[in-house]
Amino acid sequence: MILHGGTVVLPDRSPVAAVAVRDGRVAAVGTLEEVRAADPGGREVDLEGRLVTPAFVDAHVHAVQNGLVAAGLDLHDVTSVEDLLARLRVYVDRDPGRGIVLGQGWDDRSWPDPRPPSRAELDEAGRGHAVYLARVDVHSAVVSTALLNALPGVEGLVGYRPDGLLTQDAHHVCRGRLDQLTTDAARRTAAEVTLREAAALGVAEVHELGGPHLGPLADLTRVVDAGRALGVRVVGYWGESAGAEAFARMTEVGARGLAGDLCVDGAIGSRTAALVDDYTDGPGRGAQYLDLDAVVDHLRACTERGVSGGFHCIGDAGVATAVEGLRRVERELGADRVRAARHRLEHVEMVAAADLPVLARLGVTASVQPGFDAAWGGPDELYAQRVGDRARTMNPFASMLRSGVPVAFGTDTPVTAVAGWQMVRDAVDHRRPDERIGVAEAFACATVAGHRAAGDEAGTLAPGSPAHLAVWEVEPELLDPRTGLPRLDPGDALPRCAATLADGTVVHADGLPALRG
Ligand SMILES: [Zn+2]
Secondary structure (H helix, E strand, O other): OEEEOOEEOOOOOOOEOEEEEEOOEEEEEEOHHHHHHHOOOOOEEEOOOOEEEEOEEEEEEOHHHHHHHHHOEEOOOOOOHHHHHHHHHHHHHHOOOOOEEEEEEEOHHHOOOOOOOOHHHHHHHOOOOEEEEEEOOOOEEEEOHHHHOOOOOHHHOOOOOOOOEEEHHHHHHHHHHHHHHOOHHHHHHHHHHHHHHHHOOOEEEEEEEEOOOOOOHHHHHHHHHHHHHHOOEEEEEEOOOOOHHHHHHHHHOOOOEEOOOOEOEOOOOOOOOOOOOOOOOOOOOOOEOOOHHHHHHHHHHHHHHOOEEEEEEOOHHHHHHHHHHHHHHHHHHOHHHHHHHOOEEEEOOOOOHHHHHHHHHOOOEEEEOHHHHHHHOOOOOHHHHHHHHHHHHOOOHHHHHHOOOOEEEOOOEOOOOOOOHHHHHHHHOOOOHHHOOOHHHHHHHOOHHHHHHOOOOOOOOOOOOEOOEEEEEOOHHHEOOOOOOEOOOOOOOOOEEEEEEEOOEEEEEOOOHHHHO
16 A cells, blocks of 8 residues: 655654555655555555654553443543532433443542542442442542442451542452453453544554553453454553563463553552652652562563563652662663663653663663643642642653653553543643653654564654554644644644554544545
């Protein structure tokens, strides 16, 4: 297939007029004549002026959880406890036969009476159903009595509260049980819903981060299967501490490593991110689930085996533990072996400037979420409330890139919505002006860097590379003539995705019927 009659954007090169795709790979780029000569006989598709770019990679998703939420009760715009309970009543009454009510997205900070709903309130509004309503950051949830009854022993765990708010271990156990309360078919459908949603935004590859506290190993298989059926490329990671059984599970599902959401700590919103000093607006310094020894053991085992290891780490104490673990394993095994293993850290929101060169030297990818800064950064937002002045150094994307840290973008969906260009825009419009980056840099973080994090060379449209590309509708006056990419000035509409190809397969097409033929 030859795409022509538009503009094909190549990273670090001038745009060209045509691209040929054959056997899942980019066969040639250049003028139409050059491409025809290099790939004779290709079916020609006229782009009618549209833009072609490498397709996006979302380096951090939870496809099943996102799909379940999409099919469940969306609480992102709830304005009070009463509003939440009213919506729960309507939702349950609409379909009283559902076994369990899943919802997500509430955030009590902006409510007139900022407090989570209580278990008694959920019992009443949920008409006695098992109810699970995750906070917006998905690191805590309120649950009903019927659900607690399905969680034997939860009362004895850290993070259990009799009023139904579960955090830390109690929340992890609850999440782990939800898979037994939802059907296999529902979880398969959920995975598909997310991957379709991603493909429609120009995303050709997602990194699915599974783990024992997030869902069963089978979820990773469900997402991989859904990816195979749709053509979207799925790279899996399994977030479990290294050991013979964990490696066996990783191999069983074809995961790239024991990385992802293996949690050193929790999240800022739930006050479970591990901090060096106390939270500004509440008691304590958060929760640290893995100590330095556990971090070192994990990284050593992964490095010795030559597979990616990694962690979820957000708070300054949590991130410092992960980086110190990397330093120690570097001393034991040498920088070359650590680099070769391709470790990655998720979120890395409160990282010390002095630790950035360590990540750069060891080739450790910072898998970050620009949407977190957009949602919760800024002087009066959640992060500033929770950690005060420390919020002013969070999510230093520009500093990371300047230090040579590989930075890959993701959404952590369902924590923030699946996104393509929105990831780029959020990084370009960082809440901290000193940490803003340019469109081309941000675009690279959302494309080629995601592939590299997984150990693949793709996302460049170089001949021979996998044909992951997206076709966009965008007003020509919104494009930057130097890069060929949209400028993304304030108020500019984001490009609309007309088609997405993953490994040369059309995984989304909307408005370009010739592509399907
Ligand atoms: Zn995650």
